[in-house]
Amino acid sequence: xxxxxxxxxxxxxxxxxxxxxxxxxxxxxxxxxxxxxxxxxxxxxxxxxxxxxxxxxxxxxxxxxxxxxxxxxxxxxxxxxxxxxxxxxxxxxxxxxxxxxxxxxxxxxxxxxxxxxxxxxxxxxxxxxxxxxxxxxxxxxxxxxxxxxxxxxxxxxxxxxxxxxxxxxxxxxxxxxxxxxxxxxxxxxxxxxxxxxxxxxxxxxxxxxxxxxxxxxxxxxxxxxxxxxxxxxxxxxxxxxxxxxxxxxxxxxxxxxxxxxxx
Amino acid sequence: xxxxxxxxxxxxxxxxxxxxxxxxxxxxxxxxxxxxxxxxxxxxxxxxxxxxxxxxxxxxxxxxxxxxxxxxxxxxxxxxxxxxxxxxxxxxxxxxxxxxxxxxxxxxxxxxxxxxxxxxxxxxxxxxxxxxxxxxxxxxxxxxxxxxxxxxxxxxxxxxxxxxxxxxxxxxxxxxxxxxxxxxxxxxxxxxxxxxxxxxxxxxxxxxxxxxxxxxxxxxxxxxxxxxxxxxxxxxxxxxxxxxxxxxxxxxxxxxxxxxxxxxxxxxxxxxxxxxxxxxxxxxxxxxxxxxxxxxxxxxxxxxxxxxxxxxx
Numbered sequence: 077x078x079x080x081x082x083x084x085x086x087x088x089x090x091x092x093x094x095x096x097x098x099x100x101x102x103x104x105x106x107x108x109x110x111x112x113x114x115x116x117x118x119x120x121x122x123x124x125x126x127x128x129x130x131x132x133x134x135x136x137x138x139x140x141x142x143x144x145x146x147x148x149x150x151x152x153x154x155x156x157x158x159x160x161x162x163x164x165x166x167x168x169x170x171x172x173x174x175x176x177x178x179x180x181x182x183x184x185x186x187x188x189x190x191x192x193x194x195x196x197x198x199x200x201x202x203x204x205x206x207x208x209x210x211x212x213x214x215x216x217x218x219x220x221x222x223x224x225x226x227x228x229x230x231x232x233x234x235x236x237x238x239x240x241x242x243x244x245x246x247x248x249x250x251x252x253x254x255x256x257x258x259x260x261x262x263x264x265x266x267x268x269x270x271x272x273x274x275x276x277x278x279x280x281x282x283x284x285x286x287x288x289x290x291x292x293x294x295x296x297x298x299x300x301x302x303x304x305x306x307x308x309x310x311x312x313x314x315x316x317x318x319x320x321x322x323x324x325x326x327x328x329x330x331x332x333x334x335x336x337x338x339x
Numbered sequence: 340x341x342x343x344x345x346x347x348x349x350x351x352x353x354x355x356x357x358x359x360x361x362x363x364x365x366x367x368x369x370x371x372x373x374x375x376x377x378x379x380x381x382x383x384x385x386x387x388x389x390x391x392x393x394x395x396x397x398x399x400x401x402x403x404x405x406x407x408x409x410x411x412x413x414x415x416x417x418x419x420x421x422x423x424x425x426x427x428x429x430x431x432x433x434x435x436x437x438x439x440x441x442x443x444x445x446x447x448x449x450x451x452x453x454x455x456x457x458x459x460x461x462x463x464x465x466x467x468x469x470x471x472x473x474x475x476x477x478x479x480x481x482x483x484x485x486x487x488x489x490x491x492x493x494x495x496x497x498x499x500x501x502x503x504x505x506x507x508x509x510x511x512x513x514x515x516x517x518x519x520x521x522x523x524x525x526x527x528x529x530x531x532x533x534x535x536x537x538x539x540x541x542x543x544x545x546x547x548x549x550x551x552x553x554x555x556x557x558x559x560x561x562x563x564x565x566x567x568x569x570x571x572x573x574x575x576x577x578x579x580x581x582x583x584x585x586x587x588x589x590x591x592x593x594x595x596x597x598x599x600x601x602x603x604x605x606x607x608x609x610x611x612x613x614x615x616x617x618x619x620x621x622x623x624x625x626x627x628x629x630x631x632x633x634x635x636x637x638x639x640x641x642x643x644x645x646x647x648x649x650x651x652x
Contacts, residue, residue, distance in 0.1 A: 087456025090448040091466070094528065098473060101484040101525065104494035108487035156383035163376050174384070176640075177391040180632040182586025184603045185625045188610055189394020192401065192622075214390045269475070278478045278589035283610050293479045294593055305487045308480035312472075319472045 102312065109305035121302035125310070134292035138281075141205065141288065142274035145212040146267045149220045152213065154263075157224045158255055162233055175218040186211060187283040202284065211280045216273065220266045227262025228255075265322040272318035276311055395629060401622035415623035424605070424624065431585055431602040432631075434516065438523040439580035445524075446531025447573060454539035467536065470529035477526045478589035485522045485594065489513055514595050522594060523587065527580050534579060538572040541650030568649045575642030582635040586628070602628055 112120035125131055160167050181189070190211055194201035201207040233255060240250045256263065281288035293311065297304040405412045419425070453463040489495045489506065490513050496506050512518055542565065550560040588603040597604050602624065608614035609621040 083455075084457050087452035087458050090445075091452045091456075091458065091462065094445060094449040095466075097524070097528070098469065100495065101488040104488035105484040107494055152383050152386055156380050159376075159379040164380065167380065170384075174387045174391065176636055177387070177395070179582060179586075180629055180636055181391060181395050182588070182603065182628060182632065184586070184588040184606050184610075185398070185628050186391075186394055188606055188621070188625050189398050190390065191610060193393055193397050210386075210390045213386070217387070217391075272475050276475070276478055276480065278593070279607075282592075283607060290479045290589065293483070297479075297483065297593070304483045308483040308487070311480035312476055312484075315476050316472050319475060320468070323468050323471065 105305050105308050105312075109302055109309050112302040121306040122310075124300075125296075125303050125306050130287075130292060134287050134289045135275075137287055138275050138277075138289035141209060141212060141281075141286075142271045144205075144209045145216060145274050146270050148209060149213045149216050149270060150263065150266070153217070153220045153224055153266075154256065154259075155251060157221060157228055158233065158251060161225070161228045162237060171221065175221050178215050178218050183211075183215060183277075183279040184283065186214060187280050191284070205286060208280060208284050208286050208288075211284070212270075212274050212277065215277075215280070216266075216270045219269055223262045223266040223269075224259060227259040231255075231258045261325050264325055268318040268322045272315045275314055398622050398625045398629065401619060402626040404619065406617065406619045412619075415617075415619040418617065418620045419623055419627060421620075423600070424620075427600045427602045427605050428627065430516065430600050434519060434523065434601070435581045435584035437520050438527045438584045439577045441520070442524050442527030442531050442580050443573065443577040446528045446576075447535055449528070450532045450536045450539055454536055455542065466532065470532045473529040474526050474533060477587065479593040481522060481525055482590055482593035485513060485518070485525070489518070489521070514598070516599075519591055519594060519599060522590060523584050526590075527584060530583060531576055531580060534576040535572060538569060538576075538646060538650050542568070568646075571642045571646035572650065575639050575646060578635045578639045578642065582632055582639075585631060585635070 109121050110117040110119070112118060112124070156171075160171060178186070190207060191202060193199065194207055201210075236254055236258070237250055240254045245254065276290055277288070278290035278294065282291045282294070289311075293304060293307045296307060402415050403411055403413070405414070449466065452458060453466050485493075487493050489511075491507060493513075499506055513522070546564055546568075547560055550564055555563075586603065588607060591597075591599055591601055591604060592607065597607065605614070606621065606625055606628070609624065613621070615621055615624070
């Protein structure tokens with residue numbers, strides 16, 4: 077009994093120490109962001125942030141990029157994961173390899189390689205945001221694939237497919253009206269994680285020179301004192317919101333999904 | 340109808356049907372069926388080839404090509420011996436090792452606390468949810484959070500000064516190696532917690548009971564049973580943390596304005612305008628990163644295979 081009790085005490089100790097490390101920077105940032113007016117706490121820094129048209133422009137740009145990344149990512153991954161599970165299980169090792177690539181090629185190296193290839197004809201893509209979206213999709217591939225694959229394995233896709241086909245459903249109908257609705261949780265958690273990642277992504281956006289949200293925050297930092305903290309708080313709330321939604325959806329806590337690319 | 344067609348062809352294909360005289364598909368239609376089956380996955384692999392494989396390939400080829408003639412050369416690889424580049428690799432490796440070890444140890448302790456430490460259930464789910472958020476909270480906002488905390492005018496700096504501890508007077512700076520380590524830990528710790536908790540959950544209570552019934556102490560349980568079982572996942576997770584820190588760019592850039600000499604910073608400068616005055620060397624530098632990442636991913640894969648023996652994740 078004594079051992080049990082001391083175990084719990086030590087557990088609490090480590091947890092509280094760790095929690096302090098996690099919480100103190102958040103409190104400090106929030107507190108700092110409220111200090112824009114001398115002597116009193118105020119929301120002045122936030123008002124300043126929301127008064128900037130650049131804020132909306134950069135955030136809107138990142139929103140568009142996030143939406144495009146989610147759509148392109150899903151369109152690429154969903155049919156492939158479905159088909160590999162149903163018909164081509166021998167491709168699994170190849171897929172494993174592909175989903176490891178974004179980890180092996182860090183974002184900064186990916187940017188380097190993309191610019192090297194696509195900044196001149198025959199494939200001049202650097203002037204188009206398409207290259208940025210492609211880079212984001214590449215970085216999102218591991219967790220998109222893993223989350224959708226796990227979802228597919230949890231349902232009996234073979235029976236569902238055969239049942240739908242025997243009722244005369246076309247392949248597109250099978251995929252989008254039978255399989256996809258059964259993957260709601262996997263698809264939504266993949267979407268929210270992609271959203272959180274793209275909104276906060278700095279490396280690709282700044283190296284490919286796009287006016288995205290994270291480069292904007294960094295830019296504000298060079299001229300303002302309290303506004304960057306306000307933007308950091310906003311950014312954290314956005315991340316918290318997206319991940320919190322994943323949790324609320326009952327998205328399973330997956331360890332492998334963490335093997336995404338670095339930022 | 341293409342995909343549905345292919346599946347029905349395949350249902351009729353087994354050879355015993357042919358032997359019984361039911362119409363055998365011609366070679367051409369069989370071939371078409373195979374092609375159709377593979378056609379579905381073409382976009383995915385084409386994309387992966389264009390935007391992942393090709394960039395990596397181009398960096399590799401560029402590393403071994405002469406800048407002017409394009410002929411094969413090892414000159415770029417040899418150039419990596421430049422002191423500034425060696426030092427960039429050394430700082431990157433050291434920062435990754437330090438944060439992987441610290442993040443690994445303290446992350447493990449926190450994961451242990453919520454997994455085996457008999458804490459209330461809500462503590463566990465709160466920590467895991469928070470870790471999910473914090474491991475994604477990297478880059479520019481994270482850097483600002485730490486500036487607001489222990490930057491020159493940060494809350495903790497000011498508080499400690501009021502208590503008589505002058506951090507910056509004592510030589511501490513957020514914008515150096517140690518400050519960067521402290522900041523990196525903010526995403527390293529949660530990653531460790533997320534990766535290692537399933538392994539700790541996989542520890543069976545029967546093992547502990549068996550140990551106790553044979554008269555083993557808590558120390559003996561950890562020394563002879565738990566740690567040997569947990570070593571592969573622990574090492575694997577730390578290798579993952581190493582790679583996570585090694586490839587990081589945004590956090591370090593935002594914190595030090597690119598002033599700290601990391602490999603990722605040098606590559607960033609090389610992109611913005613041939614800072615090394617040698618495109619071939621830029622390739623070799625990037626290739627070096629990829630090689631180190633490949634090695635760490637390989638070690639991680641091997642270790643997680645080993646750990647699957649005891650702990651089915």
